Amino acid sequence: MSDSAPTKTRVPAVEGLFTMDDPPHLIGGRLSDTGGYCFPKDLGGADPAASGGDVDEVLLSRTGLIWSFTNSVYPPPQPFMITEPYEPVTVAAVELDEERMVVLGQVHPDWSVADLEVGMAVELVLGTLYEDDDHEYLTWQWRPVGAEPGKGAS
Amino acid sequence: MDEIAVLGVGMHPWGKWGRNFVDYGVHAAREAIADAGVDWRAVGFVSGAITVRCGYPGYVAGSTFARALGFTGAQVASSYAACASGATALSVARGQILSGACEVALVVGADTTPKGFLAPNEGRRPDDTDWLRFHLVGATNPVYFALHARRRMALHGATPDDFAAVKAKNSRHGVHNPNARFAKVFSVEDVANSPVVSDPLRLLEICATSDGGAAVVVASMDYARRLGVTDPVRVAGISLVTPTYPDTIIDLPYLATDSAAAAEPPDLGFKESIGARVYEEAGIGPDEVDLAEVYDLSSALELDWYEHLGLCEVGEAESLLRSGATSIGGRIPVNASGGLGAFGEAVPAQAIAQVCELTWQLSGRAGKRQVEGARVGVTVNQGLFGHGSSVLLRR
Numbered sequence: 390m391s392d393s394a395p396t397k398t399r400v401p402a403v404e405g406l407f408t409m410d411d412p413p414h415l416i417g418g419r420l421s422d423t424g425g426y427c428f429p430k431d432l433g434g435a436d437p438a439a440s441g442g443d444v445d446e447v448l449l450s451r452t453g454l455i456w457s458f459t460n461s462v463y464p465p466p467q468p469f470m471i472t473e474p475y476e477p478v479t480v481a482a483v484e485l486d487e488e489r490m491v492v493l494g495q496v497h498p499d500w501s502v503a504d505l506e507v508g509m510a511v512e513l514v515l516g517t518l519y520e521d522d523d524h525e526y527l528t529w530q531w532r533p534v535g536a537e538p539g540k541g542a543s
Numbered sequence: 544m545d546e547i548a549v550l551g552v553g554m555h556p557w558g559k560w561g562r563n564f565v566d567y568g569v570h571a572a573r574e575a576i577a578d579a580g581v582d583w584r585a586v587g588f589v590s591g592a593i594t595v596r597c598g599y600p601g602y603v604a605g606s607t608f609a610r611a612l613g614f615t616g617a618q619v620a621s622s623y624a625a626c627a628s629g630a631t632a633l634s635v636a637r638g639q640i641l642s643g644a645c646e647v648a649l650v651v652g653a654d655t656t657p658k659g660f661l662a663p664n665e666g667r668r669p670d671d672t673d674w675l676r677f678h679l680v681g682a683t684n685p686v687y688f689a690l691h692a693r694r695r696m697a698l699h700g701a702t703p704d705d706f707a708a709v710k711a712k713n714s715r716h717g718v719h720n721p722n723a724r725f726a727k728v729f730s731v732e733d734v735a736n737s738p739v740v741s742d743p744l745r746l747l748e749i750c751a752t753s754d755g756g757a758a759v760v761v762a763s764m765d766y767a768r769r770l771g772v773t774d775p776v777r778v779a780g781i782s783l784v785t786p787t788y789p790d791t792i793i794d795l796p797y798l799a800t801d802s803a804a805a806a807e808p809p810d811l812g813f814k815e816s817i818g819a820r821v822y823e824e825a826g827i828g829p830d831e832v833d834l835a836e837v838y839d840l841s842s843a844l845e846l847d848w849y850e851h852l853g854l855c856e857v858g859e860a861e862s863l864l865r866s867g868a869t870s871i872g873g874r875i876p877v878n879a880s881g882g883l884g885a886f887g888e889a890v891p892a893q894a895i896a897q898v899c900e901l902t903w904q905l906s907g908r909a910g911k912r913q914v915e916g917a918r919v920g921v922t923v924n925q926g927l928f929g930h931g932s933s934v935l936l937r938r
Contacts, residue, residue, distance in 0.1 A: 404669075425789065425801070427801070428798060429675070436805065459690055459693055460686075460689075461740075462738070465660065465682075465683050466660045468663065482793045488804050489802055490801060490804070492798065493676065493798050518679065
């Protein structure tokens, strides 16, 4: 936090799930023979109508609408990495328009459940999941677009 | 589908007893065998529901229970399907009976659970979605329950009081069940005064984890007749369906749903398809059901099941609840046992416990929680990673 603290290296908490670009994208899969999507790329369910062709790597839409949301008031168990003092994690399930799929993620920590609504537009950003002495471990987060945090949903 | 007979049922009371899971399973099995009026040595097949929390003896639960009851040379199998394990074990037993491989089978499951949230296996496992959801999102099971609760509020106007009323109802039922863990009536106010776990759900609305055991003895209809049992409770249908692609409803333990970009979602979503299959197999419709045991992992999820099971139209669950129809004495009592709200979940035993309750109800042995004149009952539940679980029982 202090000005003299050395800059930590920003690394993804898990490799291969999202890009570190600005703006970031989730890395999904697209079935070459049907055009359906999945996330994560290698952990999606197959389309039974497909013949088992390739799953191509694609960048998923970085905007969508909140399908539902909640929080975790109590600290989740490991392998979640707790940063003390624990602040409730807000979670949103977001429907991506083009892909027609719902993707889970944390919500940017400036936002709480009181600020959110089903149907609200959000975009993908990166945020810190946890840190050690040398690294910041990042994950994807959903952040509302065109609204201010801390005022509660109207 | 041909039917099989339920000859006997038994349970070890749910609680936080801290003993070996084998004790609970053996207790339940002996009770079921005695209830059936058969000799243990006549049981030709032991179908164990696996616990993954109790080491190797839990992974081979069928033989563990068989040995603890005294090895007889019976055939054995062990099944795991998370919360659906018990229904899977029952289905395996039905297959053995209907194929003629055995005449009488014991189905048994038991668990000893740790305190707190259920969590994935240890070790860094980024190719396991169950690990990823905890590590990257902090998405515990209650997070998923709450996503569905919030969605229900947005879509159908459910209120936190509706959710609390489910818990209150089930506690009023469960107080009359000697096998339930929580022998206390909770009010809507009690729920509202308990802390929020995952908004909008509160601590009293989230299913606890419990120790417990449940068992049923099932047999061919012919064997039942030879025993002199002329009007047994019968298993008329079992549904173990998977979802149909694309499943576009987010559920644990996944980070994302399937995509509907290239294929339209099926007419019936996963949870609707579980009940649809069991009704089809039994040749019985939801309007003929007298009572249901549904998986209230959260109070709010019980409302979803009303609709998924066809007990009311989509969007009508709140009014069904508010009308009192799903309380004992109402048109279609749900969770007369007290449900998970009164039991807490003992994973491999739970789907079997649902069958135990319906058997007691359909044979008029449910005491103060008896649903008068019940002839047809249905259970429903769902195992992690896409295991449907539903059993239809009738007299």
